[in-house]
Amino acid sequence: MYKPADPLFDVSVERVRATAVVRVIGELDIGTAPVLADVLRTLDRPCSQVVLDVSGLTFIDSSGLAVVVSEHGRGASDGFDFVVAGATETVLEVLRLTGLDSRLPLAQDVEIALGEGTAVR
Numbered sequence: 001m002y003k004p005a006d007p008l009f010d011v012s013v014e015r016v017r018a019t020a021v022v023r024v025i026g027e028l029d030i031g032t033a034p035v036l037a038d039v040l041r042t043l044d045r046p047c048s049q050v051v052l053d054v055s056g057l058t059f060i061d062s063s064g065l066a067v068v069v070s071e072h073g074r075g076a077s078d079g080f081d082f083v084v085a086g087a088t089e090t091v092l093e094v095l096r097l098t099g100l101d102s103r104l105p106l107a108q109d110v111e112i113a114l115g116e117g118t119a120v121r
Contacts, residue, residue, distance in 0.1 A: 010056075011039045018048040021110055025056035028064030037067045040074075047080050051113040055086030060094050072104055081105070085113040 009026035020043045024036060043050065052068065054060070068084060075082035085107040087095060095101040107113035 009035070011036055013039060013043065015044070016114060018046065019051055019114060020044070020047045020049070021051045021053055021114075023053040023056060027059040028054075028057055028067075029059065029061045030063040033063035033067045036064070037070070040067070040071050049081040049083065049113075050075060051083050051085050051107070051110055053085050053110050054091050055088065055109065057088065057091050060091050065094070065098060065100065068104065069100065083107050083113040085110045 009028070009032040010024070012023045014021045014023070022036075022039060022043075026032065028036060040050070050071065052071070057064075072082045083105045084095075086109045087106060092101065095104070095106075
């Protein structure tokens with residue numbers, strides 16, 4: 001568990017086989033985005049996949065989007081899959097407005113991202 005200065009934000013990491021599931025809760029904004037970026041940068045390797053579980057996010061701004069886009073690009077260059085899972089309507093609306101819903105791999109939830117479900121959006 002990582003404890004940022006904002007008590008309403010939390011990041012945790014769970015390993016599921018060769019996948020790192022990174023869960024974020026609260027508001028991902030200019031004050032908390034650096035915390036998520038640090039966690040993603042320091043994940044234990046090797047990972048064949050990183051799943052960013054955003055089901056607990058209540059808000060995301062451009063700083064948070066920049067971290068997500070950066071990690072997606074890093075995955076492409078470093079050879080691991082990066083999936084955003086569990087986006088709520090609030091987060092999906094921001095992804096749609098920015099066009100990222102068609103550029104980022106999205107899964108309905110973590111189970112589907114891990115291949116334990118039936119459909120990926």
